[in-house]
């Protein structure tokens with residue numbers, strides 16, 4: 001469904017930090033789209049954003065925004081527990097949907113939303129920010145062009161020290177959860193984007209996994225209650241796995257490991273070469289890509305070609321706006337094209353969610369788990 005007006009008209013749900021620093025700057029940078037409306041139940045926030053970013057229409061409820069006939073794309077940038085219902089409502093109203101991850105905690109729900117979108121000729125995209133980093137785009141091109149040969153091993157990390165300090169208030173936690181059982185946290189919040197990159201780079205999905213989770217910092221400040229509480233959440237986890245194509249891999253995530261944002265690293269080793277991409281803000285730059293080949297085993301830094309950057313972008317820019325500008329641009333291109341192109345969509349999100357559920361099951365049952373999961377096993 002291509003926009004009638006020639007430009008993609010966008011409505012944003014949620015006037016929070018991530019909308020401000022990543023999503024909205026992405027739309028402002030792409031002349032093929034137009035920000036039409038913003039909604040937030042705390043309407044003062046939406047009004048503030050409307051003034052700052054020159055958005056003409058403000059709503060205190062998502063329903064009013066979604067009901068506008070002239071909006072082509074609804075951007076869901078709200079707390080995670082609201083993502084599925086808001087995305088579904090937007091799809092019902094025939095809008096393309098960009099949703100922050102996860103769409104739903106149960107991957108079968110995400111698959112259902114994906115099928116619903118496809119049945120209506122609508123496109124979907126997840127907020128898998130890091131696959132759109134210029135260095136990751138270049139790395140994918142090199143892999144596709146055969147630089148590493150047959151892929152053997154993938155190692156992925158998302159780790160930084162965001163919550164090493166227990167006084168830094170935790171958001172989006174279930175304060176009612178049974179504290180005798182460790183709850184999935186970093187595995188989902190930090191794991192999803194790097195799992196997505198693993199599937200993307202290896203051209204295959206994990207089909208066997210075994211993993212573990214750990215709670216290192218027992219008590220934390222919680223934003224919702226304003227008090228220090230026992231929070232038995234996974235603040236560090238590791239799993240290994242086998243891809244369907246015979247490759248193997250490992251993923252480690254943590255938000256209590258010393259290091260800077262965003263803290264992503266993807267390593268791919270193959271029959272001819274190896275590539276290591278680091279998305280870590282260090283020494284004023286936010287990304288590096290290094291390569292080695294069988295005949296030149298010392299890793300050397302590669303220059304990332306200008307064509308992978310959004311207009312005006314460079315690696316000294318904040319990773320938040322830089323990577324998201326590419327994500328937004330990719331979705332606008334997909335919506336404006338009549339073809340089937342639609343990367344990083346709800347299907348990809350569902351497979352990542354299934355992988356998260358599989359690693360959790362593996363930890364709880366202390367055994368290897370096979371993907372696809374048996375029906376009903378993770379919900």
Ligand SMILES: NC(=O)c1ccc[n+]([C@@H]2O[C@H](COP(=O)([O-])OP(=O)(O)OC[C@H]3O[C@@H](n4cnc5c(N)ncnc54)[C@H](O)[C@@H]3O)[C@@H](O)[C@H]2O)c1
Pocket residue numbers: 013014015016017018019039040041042045061062077078079080082086100101102127128129
């Ligand atoms: N992809 C990434 O790298 C990345 C990074 C940061 C955050 N996120 C995700 O982005 C989302 C938003 O995070 P944030 O830090 O901006 O949160 P936030 O709490 O700062 O903002 C969320 C806003 O959504 C509003 N909201 C709640 N229900 C709503 C509804 N029904 N309609 C419209 N607005 C509604 C809230 O009032 C709030 O203003 C979360 O899901 C978070 O996990 C993703």
